[in-house]
Amino acid sequence: MILSALSLYLTFAKIGLFTIGGGYAMIPLIQEEIISRNWLSQSELINFIAVSESTPGTFAVNISTYIGSQVCSQYGVLGQIAGGAFATLGVITPSFFIILLVAKFYQQFKKSTVVSGVMSGLRPTVIGLIAAALINLARAVFFPNGFDPSEIISINVISSLVIYAICLVLILKKLHPIFMILIAAAAGLLVGILQEAL
């Protein structure tokens, strides 16, 4: 239990330290640090992103609490409470101390050429890494049982592609994410029921 808690805290501190640009920049790091440890699957991650968008609070806190509580679920309710706390405290620890430091020197920080130089390298990199994370997630959505060339034209792939396209248009037209999720859920339900009926 203590070992799980410590390893949760350290893993999430590492994720927090290397998350640049807010919430979704965590996704590539979660894939690397969490999914590789089998603490979560790609599919569970996608589902949880939807849950997190539909509940209040920050994605970083939501996902850390969730993974922490899942990892320690074998230790009962107290384990879940502690696991969630260790993961969440881990993810905020690095930024907390960095912000305290920056707040003291923030006029210098604002004008620093080192900071702006580092950021000019990191901002495009994070975009590339999110694109990579998106490819990994898309693979799990379109081919849940592993990639199979004979399944490229399956009902799952086609319906997922159509729902994806509709949702992208809706969200780019500034529909609220919660309504977009509801529409996607209704579409999924419709496809599932039709498939069952046929």
Next chain:
Amino acid sequence: MKDSKIKRCLSLFIQFFKIGAFTFGGGYAMIPIMQKEFVDSHHYIEKEDILDIIAISQSTPGAISVNSATFIGQHIAGFWGSVFATIGLILPPYIFILIISSVLGWFESQKYVQYAFMGIQAGVLALITKAMIAMFRQCPKNTLAYILMLGSLAASVIFDINLIIVLITCAVIGLVSSLIYKNNKEESEKK
């Protein structure tokens, strides 16, 4: 800012607890609310300062909303202010997710919920695509930026290189290139 420190800490805790409990959609959704609470209603922070706080929260590691809370807390009531503000912000989602996570597995195993999640998963891909497009629009576009974008994509997808190594390498490349750029500019100005 005539209130006592303890009172300011408590008020920070309550304000951020409310923000954490009622804001959907993370950092960017919280910024207008923070602005309303701390600039317009309480005058704890000047308008120019809040813009700085947001800019710095974006260029430091971690979630933007948590960073802003820590920063605003520090600004209003020092170290303990940042502790109370940060804990206030994360406590509601922490409690909420603990409650949800105990029933989420059961919920997701229901047949009709599974159907719905089939659609939701495609929707989540759209959400992440949109977040990526938004970041792309905000990002300065030059040759180096495009090289870093494609390079990090290839490093991760094709070569499976550790992300932290990719991030550190690209940070160094950005730093070195901006220093060279600055150096060249200064030299050409001298001439």
